[in-house]
Amino acid sequence: MSETAYQPFKRITRSVPKQVIGEALNKPWADSLIPFTVTVITIAIFASLLEGYLSTVNLGSLAHQFSETAIVVLAMGLVVMVGGIDLSVGSIFALANFVALYLIIALEVPVGGAVVLTVLMGAGLGAVNGLLCGILRMRAFIVTLVTMIIFRGIVSLLLLKFGSELALGAEDTPLWSFLGYGSVLGLPTNTIIFLFLAVGGHVLLTRTRLGAHIIAVGGSRLAARRAGIPAGRIAMGVYVLSGALCALAAVLYASRIGSVSYTTGKHLEILVLTAVILGGVSLGGGRGSIARMVMGALVVMVITNGMVRLGIRGGVTEMATGAILLFAILFDVKWLKHKDKLLNSTFVCPVKLTMPPLPDLTDKNSPYAVNDRLRDVEVIGLDQVDGPEDVILDRAGNLYTGVRQGEILRFLAPDYTRREVFARPGGRPLGLAFDRDDNLITCVAGMGLYGVRPDGEIFKLTDQSRRTWWRLRDDSRILMADDLDIAPDGRIFFSEATVRYALSDWIVDGLEAAGNGKLLCYDPATQKTTTVLQGLLFANGVCLSHDGHSILVVESWGSCVQRHWINGPKKGTTEPFIANLPGFADNINRASDGTYWIAIAGIRSPLWDLTMKSPGFRTRMIKRIPRDEWIFPNLNAGFIAKVDETGQILDVLWDRFATHHPSVTSMREHRGYLYIGGLANNRIGRIKLPAADPTWMGQDSYWGTRPAEASEA
């Protein structure tokens, strides 16, 4: 049995281990890999140089000293993510520190009240920035520069007037010393507060609508505006939050250090900006995460603290911080530039596929011998359709097809010159079928399995299946639903062409040959979607056999068709229906005489078979040369074949000179005519089948004749 025969387990075990790396790099947390590695290395270096670095006492001490700075990192990081920058964080910090101490020492306000008032003040200062940068859309750099100087000036003024009064520090009240030197669950109070804020920030950014809006505004303010997101208010909110966070950090700092000085918060903005950049938060906005900011903060703090403790002179620390910042930026720039290239080249994991011997099409005696039977087709909708991948006719003879614009068009019987938009589901409608109630069920690539009622109302059947537990990538979303057919009990069997690629690059799945396709089953009674078959080499056409006991499913890259029994003694098993086609088949549909029509969209070539034999060649090709120059499966020339229940080829129809239908993706027999569609075609074809039953149509075959319609026809 050749490898093209259905051997899912083998295909999966061969392909998945390689795919793990590529899928891991594509995960959102992959961006954190580099900062994470850097953090670990930095801590390891200093742990080896300093005795007892990793002891609980020391780690607790470090956490105690840096939690306030870390909170300010969160503040700056959020502002950078929304597309701005806040150079005034240090000044807000200093002012809040002063105000908190003044309230507590001079005005003897209780600690709780002082904290609240200070944070509110910080929010107010942030609101100034937010108003100017967010609402008035002024340049954040220059605005926060100026507010930094103004706030710092206010601090100097206050220091001048009240500095001596506060010089001796605060009395230690229980709450105040708890904030500064207390601990909760073994961690210093300020660390607990920081962790709480960090987790909250993470949840905000990743799980809430507001967080998605923040990232959207940062990524592209214009696009966010056009999508209806109130960009100005969101930006303003982030600046207010930043101010409040800085003030909170300052209160904690005041409880720990308790001094007002011109040095408070000095250069904090540079330190914090370095941490944010090191963590890979992009300065243009829209890229980054709380975890990464925290890692950047850790690196900066470990290095500065470590260098102090090693007795290194201040000059060296500054040089080192500057050098690290430069390297971090360089790496970030290069990573952004080459990331897609790198990810693409690691995502695709070609696997060896040995194709069966290629049938010789030049042999006049071959069942596939080329003819020109499609030369005289009638043309329907020339230049009025863009990519009619599948075609189907209803009981009244109207012709339906899904096109590239995301619409399902209807050509009205009997002349098919009048065209209208029947429904607009969006996405890319592919396979079509009518159910018992004359609803048009369609597979929409990019969206899922949808239905259209006869009056044009669209409803969703399913867009999710169970997630495959052993795949790193979350494949529960159906990205490439291709074709479908409906069993007598109403269950809809449909193909998911590939779980690893989407509408934009499905053809790369051919290069992988890894068996990423599935056959799914949707049961309207339970509304559950189950996986029937896995490991298919691009699951494409689906057709219920004439007796209703099995499902025929096409494996395009496998150049074969499988039969999966759904009833009877062999229920649940799969066997080859056609083991070796000369090309990549697409849709398969019933014919009027108990046989099947199958569309071959493209022809295999000896070169292709050779390429499939060498996964190393394909890997090198992907990595080294541009995508435009890769070898792809040929989908430019094909034909239509008629096969019987045993899988034997009875007849072939070619368009020899590629006049109308060089590549065929589907054909549908209806009342003695064969209607032909193509994924990249600009027309639908119709050819008379002299030997066919002129009354036969699909719906009758599936759901029985209707007396009323039968008399109309």
Place this chain on the structure above:
Amino acid sequence: MKKLMCGMALSLAASIVLQAGGVAIAAQTDSYRPSFAEAVKGKKVGLVFTDMNTDLTLIWADIIERDLNQLGVETEIRDANWSPETQVQALEAYLSASDKPDVLIIQNFNLTAAASPIKRLAESGTKMVQLNMRSRVDTNYYVGADWVGIGEAVANELVADCSPENGKSGKVALVQGDITAPDSFFQMQGMQLVFDAHPEIQVVSNLGSEWDSSKARDITTTVLQQHPDLCAVYGLWDGHHVGSAEAIKEAGLQGKVLSYTNGAGSRKACDSVSSGLVDKYWSYDSKRQASDVVTAVVSLLQTEDASDTRVAVYSPLTLISKETLDPAMCFDLD
């Protein structure tokens, strides 16, 4: 020869008598040595200053390290590089270190920043010397200038030199460093007492320059423009006062507006007095302070339980002016 014989006989007799009297000379050991050796064996001293680029800190580090190392005590330096945060980090690190120093010498930034770690270090048994800039917490030793005293002394000089009775305007400008630093805080205490008793002296400006000579320069330029009849400018530290002096010179008022300051007393102090940039310079002689610190350290090392020790070693002042100028008043940094 006879005299020699007599002499020898006399000394022999003397030694017998003295030996008989129980006062040991040649055969007795120096009893301090063993306990001293024990006290300094394997001991470490940590120096935590505000920075390592000013004349005071450089001479302190030089002398303290040189002398202590010679006596067998290990020293290490932690550079706070003008950041109180960094100094706190260094001290906190010592708290949790396994090989923490036995004595710490700390020059604070201000009264509160390092107070908490200092208190906790004291509780954990580390002996501490605060050098020239104290925190609000007392430690075993304070070695440094008596800032209140300096404030009083300078204020009295200002009263004498600027009084309207002597034909001057009575206007003085003060240029502080860091308003919350102990030198500013305590000098102002001393000065305020004197100025309260002498209302004829008017302090027209009392701003902080953040230890920055260019800021001091700007402040002084402004004040000179606002008060052309200014009598004197007093900079509370010579490091930033050089900017004020240059401003006075630039305004062409050198010699007319008095320029007073205090500082470590390095060579530039004598140079600035001789060139006329500074009229009166109060030096607390940081080189001598360093020696005082060594004494304090050695004393602490030989004290088992120093928890009750509270000793202040105030630095005597030397007033350097054109009249009193003597090169020996200033030290050189090598």
Place this chain on the structure above:
Amino acid sequence: MTPQPRKMISLAGLLEERWAVLALVTALIIVAFAMFLPGFFTVENWVALIRSVSVLGILGVGAAIVIIAGGIDICVVAIMAATAGWFLQMTQDGASVALAFSLCFVLALAIGLVNGVLVSFFEMPALLVTIGTAMFLSGLTKLVLVKQSVVYVPEELVDFRFIGQGYMGGIPVPVIAFVCFAVIGHIFLRKTRYGHFIYARGDNPETARIIGLPTRPLVVGVFVISALVALCAGIITASASGGMNINISHGTLIFDVFLVAVIGGVSLSGGQGGILGVAIGALLIGVLLNGMTLMNLNNIYQDLFKATALLVAIVWDSLLHPVDPETAREGDL
């Protein structure tokens, strides 16, 4: 924005130019001060005023060239401190003025090259690159180039003091230096080919590259210019103050430079503004500070007022020329 030949000068048309509005505002303030502040409109006061902002103006010229080209240079104050500090340290230790200056020249050149190459060839954002090099340079200065934070001008260098403290024809040398830099900068930007290329590159870097302008060497060039300007500013400052305090790289001078440029109409997005605006901006700041001094406000109030005035100016500017969200360039900070 290519400079176009002006056909007719009308007041309304003139007011379209940012610097014209600025000049008008400055003139109004000067008139007001002259009327209400005694001692403002005297020769010596004006000499002191312009002198006080000369160095700021020189730095503003350098900054304007970089910003117009589409970059930004945070490193200038660090370069000032490093080069002037090293120069003074070397001459203190006995080196000749010629040797010391040559070495400092090479240092400034090297830093400018590094900044320029990182920004143009490695495509790193100028803001962060220059923050990084400033940090690196500041540490290097403290560690290697100078011994103490404040380095003094050696007594023997009498001629050196002339640069900062001398007068030529009654005008202080720093003022003459400022005027020279401004004139040269203006001619360079407006009259030479490379000046036009700089405007083009700042206005639309992609298009400039596509039409064949040598954008990369251009960017390297402006950073080198900025560094050399900083060197000169450092020498003048050191000569005027009698020493160089290397801690200025940690101060607010760098922000004052940007404020002068921005208030002078140099847009941070590049491609707009000119030296004339910078000169007027420096003048305006000098006038404001001087006026406040005469009003008996202390330095803290002066700084606060300066910053608030600038805030008002940029808010007003943004209300006059509001950013159209549909066409604004994305990703500008």
